[in-house]
Amino acid sequence: xxxxxxxxxxxxxxxxxxxxxxxxxxxxxxxxxxxxxxxxxxxxxxxxxxxxxxxxxxxxxxxxxxxxxxxxxxxxxxxxxxxxxxxxxxxxxxxxxxxxxxxxxxxxxxxxxxxxxxxxxxxxxxxxxxxxxxxxxxxxxxxxxxxxxxxxxxxxxxx
Amino acid sequence: xxxxxxxxxxxxxxxxxxxxxxxxxxxxxxxxxxxxxxxxxxxxxxxxxxxxxxxxxxxxxxxxxxxxxxxxxxxxxxxxxxxxxxxxxxxxxxxxxxxxxxxxxxxxxxxxxxxxxxxxxxxxxxxxxxxxxxxxxxxxxxxxxxxxxxxxxxxxxxxxxxxxxxxxxxxxxxxxxxxxxxxxxxxxxxxxxxxxxxxxxxxxxxxxxxxxxxxxxxxxxxxxxxxxxxxxxxxxxxxxxxxxxxxxxxxxxxxxxxxxxxxxxxxxxxxxxxxxxxxxxxxxxxxxxxxxxxxxxxxxxxx
Numbered sequence: 001x002x003x004x005x006x007x008x009x010x011x012x013x014x015x016x017x018x019x020x021x022x023x024x025x026x027x028x029x030x031x032x033x034x035x036x037x038x039x040x041x042x043x044x045x046x047x048x049x050x051x052x053x054x055x056x057x058x059x060x061x062x063x064x065x066x067x068x069x070x071x072x073x074x075x076x077x078x079x080x081x082x083x084x085x086x087x088x089x090x091x092x093x094x095x096x097x098x099x100x101x102x103x104x105x106x107x108x109x110x111x112x113x114x115x116x117x118x119x120x121x122x123x124x125x126x127x128x129x130x131x132x133x134x135x136x137x138x139x140x141x142x143x144x145x146x147x148x149x150x151x152x153x154x155x156x157x158x159x
Numbered sequence: 160x161x162x163x164x165x166x167x168x169x170x171x172x173x174x175x176x177x178x179x180x181x182x183x184x185x186x187x188x189x190x191x192x193x194x195x196x197x198x199x200x201x202x203x204x205x206x207x208x209x210x211x212x213x214x215x216x217x218x219x220x221x222x223x224x225x226x227x228x229x230x231x232x233x234x235x236x237x238x239x240x241x242x243x244x245x246x247x248x249x250x251x252x253x254x255x256x257x258x259x260x261x262x263x264x265x266x267x268x269x270x271x272x273x274x275x276x277x278x279x280x281x282x283x284x285x286x287x288x289x290x291x292x293x294x295x296x297x298x299x300x301x302x303x304x305x306x307x308x309x310x311x312x313x314x315x316x317x318x319x320x321x322x323x324x325x326x327x328x329x330x331x332x333x334x335x336x337x338x339x340x341x342x343x344x345x346x347x348x349x350x351x352x353x354x355x356x357x358x359x360x361x362x363x364x365x366x367x368x369x370x371x372x373x374x375x376x377x378x379x380x381x382x383x384x385x386x387x388x389x390x391x392x393x394x395x396x397x398x399x400x401x402x403x404x405x406x407x408x409x410x411x412x413x414x415x416x417x418x419x420x421x422x423x424x425x426x427x428x429x430x431x432x433x434x435x436x437x438x439x440x441x442x443x444x445x446x447x448x449x450x451x452x453x454x455x456x457x458x459x460x461x462x
Contacts, residue, residue: 036208064203094258096205134204135221 008127013116016108016124023128032133038107039100045090056090057152059144064095066102068145070152073111078159081115085153097134101142104128109149117153120146162194162252162278171283173385175426179419180283180382181254183292190214196251196303199286200267201258210296212256212289216245216303220263220412224270230435232313238274239310246303249276249311256282256289260373260380266415269432273313281419284381291379318418320405320431322439325364326446328405330457333398334367335406337417338437342409343369345450358441362450364407366457368396372413375420388425403429407436 005024009017026034049055049069056067067090072079079085087110089102109117121127125142164178165185171177181189190197190212197215199207207217218224223241224232233241247253253276257264261281271279282289290296315321320328328334341347345361363369374391377383392398404427406414411434421430440446449455 032205032208036205039205039209093209094206095203096209097203100205132227133222135225137221138204 011121012124012127013108013112015112016120019104019108020127023130028129028133031129035100035104035130035134036096038103039096042089042091042099042103042106045088049088049090053090056088057148059141059148064091064098066091066095066098066141066145068102068148068152070149070156072156078157079114080159081118082113084111085114085117085156086110087149097138098141101125101145105142105145105149114153114156117150120150161250162189162192168283170384174424176423178278179280179423181280182283183289183294186212186254186256186282186289187294190254194251196245196247196253197282198245198253198255198264198267199257200255200263201286202263203258206258206286208298210298213295213297213299214301215256216247218245218255218267220266220270224267232270232273235274235310235312238313239308242308243305246306247308248306249309251278253279254282255279256285258286260287260376260416261285262372262412262416265419266412269318269415269418272318273315274311275314284379287380317429318422318431320407320433322433322435322443322446324431325405325407325433325435325440328403329364329366329447332403332405333396334364334433335392335396335398335404335414335417335421336363336367336369337372337406337408337414338363338369339371340369340452342437343367344452345448358438360441360448362441362448363437363455364440365447365449365455367407367449368454369452370396370417372408372416375417382420382424385424388420392421392425398427400425400427402427403431405431405433407433407440409437410434411436 005021008024009020023031056069059066069088070085073084073086087106089106091099091102125139125146131139165171165181167185168182171180189195191214197212198218199211199215200218200220201207204219255264255268264281264285268279268281336343343363370391375383375388398404404421406417408414411432414432418430418432421427447458
């Protein structure tokens with residue numbers, strides 16, 4: 001582990017701490033390649049959303065079209081702070097950076113409880129050491145995704 | 160110019176400077192010729208990595224051309240180092256292409272022009288047209304040996320405008336705002352609850368005419384033919400090719416596309432890109448703005 005990595009993973013759920021470590025561990029030259037691999041792993045939308053793209057919210061801060069939505073695990077109507085949340089994203093293949101951001105958030109956040117997502121640090125997206133590689137302006141797209149995920153999770157119906 | 164001009168497209172011959180454009184088929188045939196360097200420049204920093212033209216070199220507007228600590232472009236020494244690293248010589252013919260109808264490619268071409276790189280062309284239609292035609296893409300990066308590129312001082316005077324110059328130009332030099340209509344009228348600043356671009360005022364620079372950049376592009380991402388461009392910029396807006404003109408957008412990237420159209424396709428004498436654009440103007444203290452669809456008048460003391 002690099003010196004300083006501990007501070008970067010502090011307070012993160014295990015799934016996210018591992019991701020942050022992965023990104024911190026690779027040299028800068030390989031980090032973009034890692035982001036590209038993530039962009040290829042973004043799961044397809046389930047069919048029920050594929051037919052209803054309007055059910056997803058557009059993240060307009062992203063330079064390319066990115067849509068996302070959240071729901072309680074097993075599509076239950078209501079949940080509590082301890083109920084796991086599922087995340088869904090859609091972005092075109094010609095927007096690999098946006099897909100990569102979405103894929104990281106999917107890998108790290110999907111299945112966390114509503115309370116865990118609520119309590120994530122505000123600077124989470126800065127911890128992947130991507131800012132200087134892709135520029136601060138582009139990183140704003142990723143933090144906007146996180147903001148909207150948190151807001152949507154906050155608005156899910158409670159039991 | 161050492162490398163031949165693309166004369167295969169009758170549309171190019173109508174433009175003021177046909178030597179500034181090449182077709183996708185020309186690149187397929189000549190992209191690997193000695194003295195030709197093909198550059199991809201995209202909005203998306205990873206698009207090149209997903210597959211690019213064989214032999215193409217990547218130049219990214221954020222990480223290669225802009226400085227991180229000053230809102231400015233590379234200086235002569237840094238540009239020389241960039242070009243050497245990319246294996247590009249001063250005499251090379253550079254062909255730039257990119258995503259989004261060549262926005263970013265035009266922006267890169269404009270920056271190369273600040274350094275006076277003589278022979279730099281755009282591939283008409285950009286990446287989208289190349290892909291639509293089913294032409295070859297590769298993820299393999301062809302290494303180019305480092306080159307010797309001279310240190311050339313950047314010359315902003317001819318094609319770049321700073322804010323004080325734009326203020327001085329109000330009422331005398333026509334301005335073209337190439338953003339979308341809601342940005343021009345000031346209707347779009349940010350959505351409820353979400354800070355968007357961090358611009359404090361919406362609207363446009365007084366006197367600026369609205370000509371969204373994409374009006375110069377055809378469906379297939381190529382440039383429209385000269386008569387169609389003249390109908391927009393000369394007949395409709397009333398520009399005169401012998402008068403100076405300044406174009407701007409949000410950060411100067413879309414207006415680089417319009418700069419290319421006016422400078423190279425229509426042959427205007429003096430076209431400047433105000434790259435500070437709305438992210439500077441709309442945040443500046445005590446500069447006038449106009450909201451709504453009217454161009455608005457220059458402030459009294461500027462007339």
